[in-house]
Amino acid sequence: MSTLEEENATVSGDIEFRWGRKGRVGKKNPNIQYYESFTYDGVDYFLYDSVYLWSGDQYLPHIGKVIKIYETPRLKKMVKVVWYLRPTEVQKWLKGDHHLNNELLLASGEGNGLSNFNPLETICGKCNVVCQSKDERNPKVSMEELKLSDFVFYQTFDVETCRLSEKFPDKIAGVEVGHFFNPKTKGNHGVIRKSNSSSMCDTDNSSTIVSGVPASSSCENHHSMKSKFQEFEVGNKKSIEADSQSIMLKKRPKLLQEFEVDTKKSIEADSQSIMLKKRPKLDTSVWFKKLPWEDRIQKAHEVGSLVLLENLYHSFTSSEVEEIVLDAFNIKVNAKMIQWSAYSSPHNGQALVIFNSKDEADYAIFELKTRCLVIGAARVVVGSRPSLKEPGNHNTSKYFGHITIDAIKRKLTVEMKNAVSTSHHSQPNTIAFEMAMEWWAQQKMWELCRDALYKKQAEEIAKLKGRLKGSGKK
Numbered sequence: 001m002s003t004l005e006e007e008n009a010t011v012s013g014d015i016e017f018r019w020g021r022k023g024r025v026g027k028k029n030p031n032i033q034y035y036e037s038f039t040y041d042g043v044d045y046f047l048y049d050s051v052y053l054w055s056g057d058q059y060l061p062h063i064g065k066v067i068k069i070y071e072t073p074r075l076k077k078m079v080k081v082v083w084y085l086r087p088t089e090v091q092k093w094l095k096g097d098h099h100l101n102n103e104l105l106l107a108s109g110e111g112n113g114l115s116n117f118n119p120l121e122t123i124c125g126k127c128n129v130v131c132q133s134k135d136e137r138n139p140k141v142s143m144e145e146l147k148l149s150d151f152v153f154y155q156t157f158d159v160e161t162c163r164l165s166e167k168f169p170d171k172i173a174g175v176e177v178g179h180f181f182n183p184k185t186k187g188n189h190g191v192i193r194k195s196n197s198s199s200m201c202d203t204d205n206s207s208t209i210v211s212g213v214p215a216s217s218s219c220e221n222h223h224s225m226k227s228k229f230q231e232f233e234v235g236n237k238k239s240i241e242a243d244s245q246s247i248m249l250k251k252r253p254k255l256l257q258e259f260e261v262d263t264k265k266s267i268e269a270d271s272q273s274i275m276l277k278k279r280p281k282l283d284t285s286v287w288f289k290k291l292p293w294e295d296r297i298q299k300a301h302e303v304g305s306l307v308l309l310e311n312l313y314h315s316f317t318s319s320e321v322e323e324i325v326l327d328a329f330n331i332k333v334n335a336k337m338i339q340w341s342a343y344s345s346p347h348n349g350q351a352l353v354i355f356n357s358k359d360e361a362d363y364a365i366f367e368l369k370t371r372c373l374v375i376g377a378a379r380v381v382v383g384s385r386p387s388l389k390e391p392g393n394h395n396t397s398k399y400f401g402h403i404t405i406d407a408i409k410r411k412l413t414v415e416m417k418n419a420v421s422t423s424h425h426s427q428p429n430t431i432a433f434e435m436a437m438e439w440w441a442q443q444k445m446w447e448l449c450r451d452a453l454y455k456k457q458a459e460e461i462a463k464l465k466g467r468l469k470g471s472g473k474k
Contacts, residue, residue, distance in 0.1 A: 015040065016039070016042065020037030020039060020046075026070075029073070031072075040123065047066060047068075048179045049126055050064070050127050051063070051081070051126050052127055059334075063083070063084040064082060066081055069120075076119070081116060081118060082106070083113065083115065084151070088331050088356065089357070089359070090105065092363060107156070108165075109160040112159065128149045128151075129151045134166070137178060137181060139181065139185060154166060304362075306353070306385070307353045309335075309383055310348055310382045310383075312350065325364070328373050329360075331355065333354060333360075337351045338352065364383055365384065
């Protein structure tokens, strides 16, 4: 059984798949058939559509533009995509530039990070990406179209030089740059153009695809883009009859149907005009089922995307911590405040924060070490890597300070069996009484030291706040 079939063995239902309009055949390998469209799970996909591509170990789906659709001689269905990069993925090269939450960067140049060949099954939906470039070759869009867009972009990111640019080259990955701009409006100006998902463009003849190209490649130079080239490793599928027109594929768990947008219902058209309904805002954070929090922090700790924030207020909620990180670093995260116990420091609130990648976590820690993030009354936030206990370690005591003494197996005399206990408490002549008294003394000593430490810390914090306020007035 292939990897894809193993993953979907417990999923009920089928997905209908069929090819659409045929394109050219391969020049070097005539057995490779290119297509301009296909239908997958009731959704029509066309060449040069912007799509989501999902991998199970990522918190957010990748976004790319489909520039090639083809089937290999072994009946593998493949797509080639040029990547849209989120600013957080290349944050270390942006030099502190701020970007919108829905802003993307179009990959350009030559080298790793520009494009990939991926199995068709990695596509999990379509999205509307609008280009806001001032390039004269780019058709302008209306405010209504801009509101209906999922993402926008107006810059390119050269994967070779790692630089941003507002100038678009003539070709990207061998494709005319016009296919990355907004499609031209047909008819009069009163008609709103269709989105990229319905554009039918000529196939790219500038390059040929050789059978057996791997679906992923490794990126050694650009660490922040590693996830783009190591994901989407979907196993081979069994052979399918080439002459069939409609193929039923096993249902994949990565595509959630309840959040699909029916584009046919979103427009009401007649022969004169097209009226677009405003699409409701969807919370993409709930598209995919999340793991339990304990499993998520353990997985994030393993990949290096877990950060411990300290010196917070104990009154903060988890959502407030997420807002602080979003405002400070423009990165969406998942956070949870660590519960305050009776023995916790009253001056140091802590929270565990899960970033989307290790690079985002490294960037946040670097910024907190080199700069100051001040909240409230001169309280500086500190970030570091936490140390978690290894799962499955049952040797640690559930109740700290308690130990169990195994009773010594010995034969009881008749007098001992017939003896009646007259006390429900430890007696002074037993080891349990001596240990309890020693424990009580140690506990009281520790409490006194703790109170003295917290009192000294409060005095030092008050002095530091006074200095900061004094320097601020100057």
